[in-house]
Amino acid sequence: MSVIEAMAKKGKVNKLDPETVKIACSRLVQQQDKPLFIGTISLPDLKKMNLKVAEFSVRTEGKPEEGYQRKVEETRARKFGKFVAEGNISPTSMLLSIREQDLVYADIEDVTTKELDGITIGSIDNVVLHIRPECPVWIVDGQHRWRGIQDVDDAKLEGFHMAFTLLWGLENFEEANQFVIINKTQKAVRTDLAERFIAKAYRMRGESSVMNDPNTGLFRKAVWVSKAIEVLDSLVDPGRKTTWEGKVQLPNEPKAKTMTVTQSAFTNSLQVLVDKLGPLTNEDMYKVCDVVDIVDGFWNAIKKNCPDPFEPYNPDAGINPNDYAIQQTIGVSVLHRVLAMIWNDLNGPLKTSHFDELLAVDGIKSRDYWDRTIPNADTGGKGGKWTMMGTNQKAFRVIADKIYSEIKETKVYKDLVAKKIGR
Numbered sequence: 001m002s003v004i005e006a007m008a009k010k011g012k013v014n015k016l017d018p019e020t021v022k023i024a025c026s027r028l029v030q031q032q033d034k035p036l037f038i039g040t041i042s043l044p045d046l047k048k049m050n051l052k053v054a055e056f057s058v059r060t061e062g063k064p065e066e067g068y069q070r071k072v073e074e075t076r077a078r079k080f081g082k083f084v085a086e087g088n089i090s091p092t093s094m095l096l097s098i099r100e101q102d103l104v105y106a107d108i109e110d111v112t113t114k115e116l117d118g119i120t121i122g123s124i125d126n127v128v129l130h131i132r133p134e135c136p137v138w139i140v141d142g143q144h145r146w147r148g149i150q151d152v153d154d155a156k157l158e159g160f161h162m163a164f165t166l167l168w169g170l171e172n173f174e175e176a177n178q179f180v181i182i183n184k185t186q187k188a189v190r191t192d193l194a195e196r197f198i199a200k201a202y203r204m205r206g207e208s209s210v211m212n213d214p215n216t217g218l219f220r221k222a223v224w225v226s227k228a229i230e231v232l233d234s235l236v237d238p239g240r241k242t243t244w245e246g247k248v249q250l251p252n253e254p255k256a257k258t259m260t261v262t263q264s265a266f267t268n269s270l271q272v273l274v275d276k277l278g279p280l281t282n283e284d285m286y287k288v289c290d291v292v293d294i295v296d297g298f299w300n301a302i303k304k305n306c307p308d309p310f311e312p313y314n315p316d317a318g319i320n321p322n323d324y325a326i327q328q329t330i331g332v333s334v335l336h337r338v339l340a341m342i343w344n345d346l347n348g349p350l351k352t353s354h355f356d357e358l359l360a361v362d363g364i365k366s367r368d369y370w371d372r373t374i375p376n377a378d379t380g381g382k383g384g385k386w387t388m389m390g391t392n393q394k395a396f397r398v399i400a401d402k403i404y405s406e407i408k409e410t411k412v413y414k415d416l417v418a419k420k421i422g423r
Helices: 003-010 043-048 073-086 100-105 143-150 170-182 193-203 207-211 222-235 263-269 290-303 327-348 350-356 393-407 411-420
Strands: 023-031 034-042 050-052 093-100 104-108 115-116 117-119 125-132 136-141 161-170
Touching: 023 043, 034 043, 043 117, 043 143, 043 222, 050 093, 073 143, 093 170, 100 104, 100 161, 115 290, 136 143, 161 170, 193 207, 193 222, 193 327, 207 222, 222 263, 222 290, 263 327, 290 350, 327 393, 327 411, 350 411
Parallel strands: 050 136, 093 161
Antiparallel strands: 023 034, 023 125, 034 161, 093 136, 104 125, 115 117
């Protein structure tokens, strides 16, 4: 007899036990003999259920009671409780499971067929589940949500209902398989799209709200990302005619041959300028428009000192900006770090008009240092001095320090330092 036939014939609904949880929900069958139930459950009923988490332990590995989930993170759970207690909704459903050996503790009461606006709702679709206190209900996905609401005052969650999907009659291994599928096969939101959402949330809700959000991990960089996005959007605005027009790949845009860097690489490179310790962080001194003018002036000076990599893409003439790293992740990460050092040391007497002379050093002027295509005698491969040093933050710091050491030897740098200290 199949599981569905057994459910149809069961009919042993215990209507007398006051502790039995009764849930009106819908039944559906995606695959033959594998029913699912979907619906919502009130907080009082949820708390009455015998909810369990199959937590992994080396002591039970390979045994029938083997678990598959990590320990609950109390901080994360508390943040969820606070989140819903403040009136926020949680549309994502918990995934629950009643295993095959425990079906004797759960009953299904079919609801009489009804017709709504000419659409027949079959009795197989609408049911009332009767789940007895002794029935283990396993939380496959949602343990932090469950743990988070347990400590919240019921008065703050009056009328709260949790959406759920209930697996029916699976074995432990099948249940664990669903857990892995949910947590490992879904694709994460693209970084550039997430940045746009974070920036928008910051502008709409304000700093205090987003920094107190239970999803602190998501919003921890909201302040500087919001500013970085605004700076970037101004720099790529065709109306400004900057060196970055048409060079940055924005979310969901196909990568054109003219594009040299992604949005996320560019905004991340701006962190050294606009994050808490950045020289352009103070909003009373530096509005977004001021930061844009400084960054734009900086790149104009770079282009003046090293013009070849900035030539427009022209395949007929063999010109490709992507042959050079100066406007790619390496370049923006290194050179924005150089800008931060310059502004930290020379802020006061420094003007953007000084950039032309300050940046007239070999580390910036030499196009071969940035060229990805030239033969490299030391390695036998291809790539200039800066392109061969790596693409991680440590390499970016090393390159920036080398370039800045050259800048500090220029006459204009020494003159500005003397002016700043009053000599």
